[in-house]
Amino acid sequence: MCRLQRLYLENNRLNGTFPSFIQNSSWCNRHILRTLRLSYNQITGKIPEGFSLLSELEHLSLQENSFEGEVTESHLSNFSKLEYLFLSHNSLSLKFGSSWMPPFRLRSLGLASCKLGPNFPSWLQTQSSLIYLDISDNGLNDSAPAWFWNKLQNMYELNMSHNNLIGSIPDPQFMLSSRPSINLSSNKFEGKVPSFLLQASELLLSANKFSDFYSFLCGNITATNLATLDLSYNQIKGQLPDCWKSVDQLLFLDLSNNKLSGKIPISMGTLVNLEALVLQNNSLMGELPSSLKNCNNLIMLDVSENMLSGPIPSWVGESLQQLIILIMRGNQFSGSIPLRLCYLKRIQLLDLSRNKLSEEIPSCFKNFTVLSEKSIDRIETESRVHWYNSTYFATYTVFSYSYYTLHIICMWKGVERSFRSKMILQSIDLSSNNLTGEMPKEIAYMLGLVSLNLSRNSLSGEIPFEIGNLRKLDLSHNSLSGRIPLGRHLDTFDASCYEGNIDLCGKPLEKRCPGDERVTKCEGGEVHDEGDDSALYGALYMSLGLGFLTGFWGLLGPLLVWEAWRIAYMRFLTRLTDYILVMVEVKIAKCQRWFKD
Incomplete structure (x- = not known):
């Protein structure tokens, strides 16, 4: 083991505590192990302090295990060559002093779901080479310092979601040359969305307190790479900006659960690459603008829980034939369901509930081809709706491992x-x-x-x-x-x-x-009162009486008339009686022997 340089054991079913060859490694004069990857196993216990003897490590990946306890400065004090550190999704608590100066310069750091807060980690200021940083769900209850945002210039991916980060984000004037994926969702950021974030390829800002994105969208910057914009569950007020041409590369747009009002602007029709448009739970009104028919790549359109009115346009069925999900619930749409809606052969979820639609349900719903098939290709559907698509590499950064899921x-x-x-x-x-x-x-x-x-x-x-x-x-x-x-x-x-x-x-x-x-x-044998059906019951009783008489005289009549039939019938009865008596006697004898035994 002293001569081992790379050890890859991730994605197995390894359990127990940390490998003993590392804990008891004093017999090695000098470790040359450079890569240790034990991720996605079931390893338990604490990370031993003897672990620091692996001083040549460049890549350490322990994420997705069941490690617990504290990681202190002494654990990492000898790792001057460390570039990749992944400890995410363990029950680890990182205890580093505010003045700690790490000996390493990391390129990638993953600490998701570890205990890092409540203060923002000041030692990150020394990490000038970071291209990947995941400090999501770290219990951070602080504001992000100004020096931190400058690190975005070289990053490919940043995830600080599910913390309690507060305050506004500054708007520095620099380039994000790497088209980063930025996830700041589920925090308490407030104020305006800074326009420099337009240079990202994926921008997830949901569940914050942002109140304005007009200057973000309508400034002087053109978003040539922004493919995903999620501003759902914020506090954005007023009308939708009418300058969507600046983000015409968008694939996914979610503005649901805000306080938006007014009409849907015509310029939204310039989003010809859009695959999902979610405007659910706002106060939008008026009719759907006909310019949206240009968005013929849509697989999801959700305008539910608004105050939209007018008829459901026929062009929804004519032009948006890629739709898999159409949700128009909780509006004031009126008139009949247009027959051309039946052109949506790919539709799998259609919700037009709680509107003012009238007349009959079109019989042409049978033209919904996918819903007419007994088995649906779920893999194909989920690959279109959920998973990060390889065809998006022209827009997204190729180093991003994230994917956007529709809500x-x-x-x-x-x-x-x-x-x-x-x-x-x-x-x-x-x-x-x-x-x-x-x-x-x-x-x-x-x-x-x-x-x-x-x-x-x-x-x-x-x-x-x-x-x-x-x-x-x-x-x-x-x-x-x-x-x-x-x-x-x-x-x-x-x-x-x-x-x-x-x-x-x-x-x-x-x-x-x-x-x-x-x-x-x-069936219960109860007596029926006479009423409208008395003739029916009279005929029934008459039939029963005739059947009884026919059966009775069919048997006894010949016996009374012909003597030979009477003699033969009496012989049959005698033999039957004798047989029954013999069988009874045999049964009695068996029972007596059984009781005697």
Whole structure:
């Protein structure tokens, strides 16, 4: 082991404590181990102080294990050649003094989910060569000093998310030549979004207190590389800026859960590369601008929980045929569902609930090709929606290992369900509108559809038997009538799926259908009152009487008339009686022997 230079043991099932050859290595005159990678195992215990004897280490990777305890200055005091240090996702507490001067100059540092705070680590100021830094979820409860932001000039990736960092971010005038991926989400940064961050390729700023991004978007800087901008869950007020041409390379844009108002600007139609546009839960109003039809690469459009009005434009179906997710829930859209919406052959999640839509449900929904397939290629879907796509390398930095996941909020019976990594798609929700007419039987042909919500409309007619292929169903509060079809899943759904339809009957509702009560009484032997069906029961009793007489005289009549038949019948009865008596005697004898034993 003294002559070993590189040891790669990551992604195994190694457990136990730290390897003993390192702890008891005093027999080595000089270690020459340069790379030690033990990540993604199940190693437990503390990192021993003898570990510092590995003074030639350049790359140390211990992340994703179960190490615990403290890491002090003495653990790292001999590592003057260390360039890559990864300790993320362990239960480690890093105890370094405020005046500590590390002997190394790191290029990559990963300390995610370790205890580093509450103060911002001042020793990072000595690390002038960092290109990768992950200090997310470190318990930092401080402001980031001005000197820190200057380090972004050379970085490829920065992750400081899920801390309690406060204050505003300065706006220095320098170039970010490496197109970094910057994740500052889930902190308490406030004020304006600084315009120098436009030079990033991925900018995740969600769950902060930013209040303004007008100068960020409408300044003198053109974002030639910005592919992802997530400003969701902030405090941005006022109208959307009308200068989106400066960020026309955007692929993902999420401005949900802010305080935006006014109309969607026409210049958003210049985002021709956009794949996801999320404006959910703001106060936007007016109609969807027709310029959005230029965004024909969209796979997700979410404008839910706003005050948008007017008809659903036909161009949504004509021009946005790549859509997988279309969510327009909780607005004031009116009129009928346009037939051209059926052009969305790739659609898997369609939510038009809580609007003012009227008229009938189009029967052409069967043209939703993906939902008509019994099995859906989830790998292909998730690779488009979730995973970092290799075709984005022209925009993103090639050194970034991050990927952007869409935030999707679905509703089922008034309960929000949030998805980021794995989605339950294959859903249509048209609830809480003014839809009329019968349920189209063509929906039954959508074999890939998992859930269907048509509740709180004015649908009439009977429930198609074929619709029982679905696994989730809500038809409550309509004007449906008739018996709930038996078989498949329709009679196994909860009664709440059918409540509020006064003319609907059968299981699982407590209301019986006409004719059910009469059959029950007949089976119980109860006497029926005479009424409208008295003629039917009279004919039934007459038939029973004729059948009895025919059977009775068919047997006894010949016996009374012909003597030979009487003699043969009496012989048969005698033999049958003798046989029964013999069998009874045999059984009695066996029982006596059993009791005697």
